[in-house]
Amino acid sequence: MKKRNALIFAVGTSVFAIALPTLISINIASREALIGEQNYMLATARGLLRSSEKAADQVDKGFKELRALQSVQTCDPEQIQVMRKIDLASAYIQAIGYVSGNKLVCSSMGKDSLDLGPVDIVQPSGAKLRRNVEFDFAKGLKFIVIERDSFAAVIQKDVPLDISKDIENISITTLSKSNPETLTARGFIDPKWISALNNQQESTFIDKGHIIAAVSSQRYFLGAVVATPVTGLASRTRAIAWIIVPVGILAGIILWLSVIYFLRGQLALPAVIKTAIKRREFFLTYQPIVNLQTGDWVGAEALVRWKRPDGKTMAPDIFIPVAEDSGLIQLITEYIVETLSREAIGFFDEFPRFHIGINLSAADLHTPQTVSLMRKVAKATSAKPGSLIVEATERGFTDPKLANGVISSLRADGIQVAIDDFGTGYSSLSYLENLELDYLKIDKSFVDTIGRDTATSNVVTHIIEIAKTLDLMMVAEGVETELQANFLRNRGVQYAQGWFFAKPMLFPELYSKLRARAMRSYSEA
Ligand SMILES: Nc1nc2c(ncn2[C@@H]2O[C@@H]3COP(=O)(O)O[C@H]4[C@@H](O)[C@H](n5cnc6c(=O)[nH]c(N)nc65)O[C@@H]4COP(=O)(O)O[C@H]3[C@H]2O)c(=O)[nH]1
Structure with a gap:
């Protein structure tokens, strides 16, 4: 190799050897950050869904216990006693009772009749949902009421969201899949994101500057969606880049030194050949x-x-x-x-x-x-x-x-x-x-x-x-x-x-x- 060509080659490979691994490592860092963020969102959505399913499990169990009391008269003391026990045993149920029309005739809170308002959603399972019920005794709070076979359970709207209350910058929602309507929500959620759950059990995607994760329940007509602005990714990328980029640069320097070492050998070779001829x-x-x-x-x-x-x-x-x-x-x-x-x-x-x-x-x-x-x-x-x-x-x-x-x-x-x-x-x-x-x-x-x-x-x-x-x-x-x-x-x-x-x-x-x-x-x- 001629000296001039070797020098051009050395400079070219030096730039290439340092720049390429650096660019690749930045690219890896941002990809890793995105994957990390998507996994985090998915984990949050799964947690949220688990908590909604737990609430649904407790409601189901309560309804089963009430249906089992066949010999007992509606709203008699024994039935109300069982309702209280169910209420006390559940972290999610605020009240459970007997429904007639749009009224909670009696419940774990006693024999006072409470107005529930009209049903919002009827699930294919037969469960009827009211999404924003307000009661005089709890002004400012909203409740979800789940009704089935004349029994109804009252759940405070924010309770399933509790799992993520410490997480900042995340919008979350649980929803009814049968009629994609929000049941509980915090922050900005585009209703279109909810339709991403159509046939899939889980999905992550980016839309409108947000990273979104959606998960769907196998047992109930429930789903959960969480979203976070993409801007949060930059800090995660920076954190990963701090680790990966130095490794990339180091790899580049090692590569560069190997090229220089090889070239030095190549450049020195003519002199060595001359000596070898002399030494036979x-x-x-x-x-x-x-x-x-x-x-x-x-x-x-x-x-x-x-x-x-x-x-x-x-x-x-x-x-x-x-x-x-x-x-x-x-x-x-x-x-x-x-x-x-x-x-x-x-x-x-x-x-x-x-x-x-x-x-x-x-x-x-x-x-x-x-x-x-x-x-x-x-x-x-x-x-x-x-x-x-x-x-x-x-x-x-x-x-x-x-x-x-x-x-x-x-x-x-x-x-x-x-x-x-x-x-x-x-x-x-x-x-x-x-x-x-x-x-x-x-x-x-x-x-x-x-x-x-x-x-x-x-x-x-x-x-x-x-x-x-x-x-x-x-x-x-x-x-x-x-x-x-x-x-x-x-x-x-x-x-x-x-x-x-x-x-x-x-x-x-x-x-x-x-x-x-x-x-x-x-x-x-
Ligand atoms: N794998 C395999 N290889 C086989 C086989 N049969 C022969 N060879 C190798 O193939 C090369 C044939 O030499 P070439 O094509 O003239 O290719 C030569 C020739 O172009 C050059 N060369 C060798 N000696 C001289 C020389 O004295 N003067 C000059 N100017 N060039 C030389 O170096 C080239 C490589 O030489 P060698 O390494 O000695 O490699 C030789 C030989 O050892 C085989 O069955 N399998």
Whole structure:
């Protein structure tokens, strides 16, 4: 990575790394606050409904006890005595008595007749409700009267709301679901919110700047709705943000420091590569290439390896691009060619039909120095025509004029040319037609799709067709299974390399294995 790009990248990622987690954490904080507020409202509504259901339970129980007194005359002392007991035992019932028309004829308060006024709501269960009854003996207070089978219970309107009397800033209501009318209420409640209970047992939503929770009873025709202004959310968000935002910022800083650490490594890498060249930390491995028809080893690809002084190895996929970007790749190519010249002195005299492939980068293809370098290695290894192959990726041909000059000279010297990682760049048929090539290497990423049902499974077949059209020999890379090998062989691919056949190995191992194979075929002949 170039220094300027790295700096732009560092500044960009720093801003991004701090801002993004901060924004995300603010977003999380406000979402958490909303969820928290909705849960709180729901809990309040449930509590309110529970208290209304308790009142309804006590009324039901009282009515049952009165109905059970069948032998007793209406309003006789024994019945009034039972009414008093029910009244005393209940925290919700203010009075319970006998009704005739709109009058409470007698009750737990005695034999005085009390006027109840007309019925407001008749529930499907048969219960009749009066919502705002006033009595002379309790001026200023309003009561709900529940009537069933000629008995009536009087409940003070605010009693079910008591559970939430300490909660500020919340509007609450209990209601009759059968005919959505408010039974008890405190604060602002939009009657439309009550209809949210239509079919659901519970619901939370936001409307008119309020967070609303509505719950419905399973046992009675009762419901409860509570609402609070959304403005209360800001303080809850702030409280959560105090916890979450610092965590987000910390995560951002850690991310940012990791990016800086990575970049420092990247920026320092060219200097380390230079030192590694001087200290001769690079070495070569050779991966055999097999003839798919005969199984013979026909060649090998030289692959560079870097063993760091700490014993760790670094993959070429990491340091080769850095060497290319920092102008060090030619030093590495030189190093590789020298290593091969040293390791394989006179090699092709012994194995004249074998070939060795060397990877070249774009910069190598753009300088005539590469030609003299290759002549040196050809001489040292006693190369015959076709013994050495240079492998270049599509990026190597971005300046075709320069590259073609070097390629023509190499081919004139009997060195063949392979296009590597074919299909991963921007190659087009017309561009390939204008290059002097001998081999096309099918990239591992396409070989991997063989036998799999992926979007790119057909690409390998198209690449094979292109190679045949251009009359190029093919080498499939990264063959790992028999299925892949059979597929490629059946479609006319001549050569392959991959772990299915052999992994990259050091030169002495390659040499001894080649000798053993030669001996075997000599003795079989
Ligand atoms: N998973 C798997 N991998 C397999 C299999 N068969 C071969 N490979 C790996 O596939 C890569 C093939 O090399 P490449 O396509 O030329 O790709 C090479 C080449 O582009 C570059 N490179 C390696 N050595 C040199 C070099 O000396 N000079 C230059 N300029 N580039 C090199 O680095 C790339 C990566 O090289 P490596 O890490 O050695 O990785 C090698 C090889 O070890 C297999 O069956 N399974």
